[in-house]
Amino acid sequence: MTVNKVWIITDDRNALGELCAGGRQLGETVSAVVFADKTQAEEAIQLGADEVYVFGQPSESVVIESYSKAIADMIREAEVNLVMVHASVSGKLIAGKIAAQLGTGALANISDIDVEDGIVVKHMVYGGAAVRTEKALSKTAVVTVGTGVFTALAKDPSRQGSVTEVNPELANTGIRVLETRPKQGEVVNLSSAKRVVGVGRGFASKDDLQMAEELAALVGAEMACSRPIAEGEKWMSKERYVGVSGAVVKPDIYLAIGISGQIQHMVGVNQAKTLVAINKDKNAPVFKQVDIGLVGDIYQVLPQIVAKLKEQKLVTV
Numbered sequence: 001m002t003v004n005k006v007w008i009i010t011d012d013r014n015a016l017g018e019l020c021a022g023g024r025q026l027g028e029t030v031s032a033v034v035f036a037d038k039t040q041a042e043e044a045i046q047l048g049a050d051e052v053y054v055f056g057q058p059s060e061s062v063v064i065e066s067y068s069k070a071i072a073d074m075i076r077e078a079e080v081n082l083v084m085v086h087a088s089v090s091g092k093l094i095a096g097k098i099a100a101q102l103g104t105g106a107l108a109n110i111s112d113i114d115v116e117d118g119i120v121v122k123h124m125v126y127g128g129a130a131v132r133t134e135k136a137l138s139k140t141a142v143v144t145v146g147t148g149v150f151t152a153l154a155k156d157p158s159r160q161g162s163v164t165e166v167n168p169e170l171a172n173t174g175i176r177v178l179e180t181r182p183k184q185g186e187v188v189n190l191s192s193a194k195r196v197v198g199v200g201r202g203f204a205s206k207d208d209l210q211m212a213e214e215l216a217a218l219v220g221a222e223m224a225c226s227r228p229i230a231e232g233e234k235w236m237s238k239e240r241y242v243g244v245s246g247a248v249v250k251p252d253i254y255l256a257i258g259i260s261g262q263i264q265h266m267v268g269v270n271q272a273k274t275l276v277a278i279n280k281d282k283n284a285p286v287f288k289q290v291d292i293g294l295v296g297d298i299y300q301v302l303p304q305i306v307a308k309l310k311e312q313k314l315v316t317v
């Protein structure tokens with residue numbers, strides 16, 4: 001089933017394709033709100049939006065929440081059924097404000113959404129140990145959506161749509177931006193990777209990760225990790241950890257090396273088409289969840305796999 005009107009709101013270009021695809025899946029018409037220039041509006045139309053509203057980019061004097069009242073007024077007037085906001089820090093703020101303006105609540109960080117006789121969403125609770133199902137009872141449902149929930153469609157340059165620039169009266173947010181600095185470190189987009197090698201505490205030192213990096217390079221995979229590797233050991237950046245509080249990946253293949261397979265990690269990878277694990281403990285929980293399990297010590301198994309791949313001169317495609 002679908003609803004009549006879906007609006008998507010994002011301040012992140014990377015999330016645009018996935019939200020547009022979600023809009024097409026759930027609604028008859030899709031309207032996108034972007035905070036950027038007109039080029040992003042054209043992209044939104046090619047990715048599935050029927051109409052795009054372009055608001056100015058947030059700046060030192062304009063924070064994204066300044067637009068919340070104007071957007072809520074437009075949503076009310078258009079009698080929108082579902083509003084999906086990208087779950088970035090700013091996205092969550094504006095979703096809360098818009099929901100408040102509409103006299104409802106925002107359903108946060110959904111992992112699944114469906115139209116039955118209303119909007120029904122699922123999201124993880126208790127750190128990923130349980131899934132809660134909720135139904136929106138308000139006329140307009142407001143939800144926040146992280147990456148990995150929908151799969152972006154290929155751009156279709158023949159799609160047509162309308163683009164409207166909006167210059168609303170700014171609401172007083174009581175917030176002033178003092179400083180904006182570009183983010184240091186890597187830019188990683190794990191959600192679109194086709195092959196992912198994930199490393200865990202089975203590695204005894206940071207230097208040993210080089211074995212997994214070599215394997216990843218040979219098969220054209222992105223590197224990911226469990227939370228302790230990023231948050232505890234700080235051997236890899238936070239952008240690379242996968243799970244309930246990290247990234248969600250949907251690759252063709254996910255290889256978990258030295259990862260025990262706790263639920264908080266596995267919810268981030270269980271949409272992989274094929275799951276493979278290497279662990280020295282045959283009772284590790286990960287083996288109950290994978291398609292192919294290899295019981296063995298990383299320090300013996302990985303060098304052999306890498307040597308074999310080099311010997312076979314496998315070419316990645």
Ligand SMILES: Cc1cc2nc3c(=O)[nH]c(=O)nc-3n(C[C@H](O)[C@H](O)[C@H](O)COP(=O)(O)OP(=O)(O)OC[C@H]3O[C@@H](n4cnc5c(N)ncnc54)[C@H](O)[C@@H]3O)c2cc1C
Nearest residue numbers: 127200201202226227243244245246258259260265280298
């Ligand atoms: C609220 C909350 C949110 C969380 N969110 C996340 C999250 O988003 N992502 C996440 O990853 N975790 C998350 N966690 C942590 C999670 O519960 C686990 O603690 C974590 O995933 C374990 O990481 P690990 O598998 O690398 O380490 P461990 O559980 O310590 O497992 C290491 C594994 O390596 C194996 N091993 C050891 N040596 C070798 C060897 N030489 N060769 C082969 N195998 C070996 C061991 O048998 C073991 O199975 C969260 C926890 C909480 C409470």
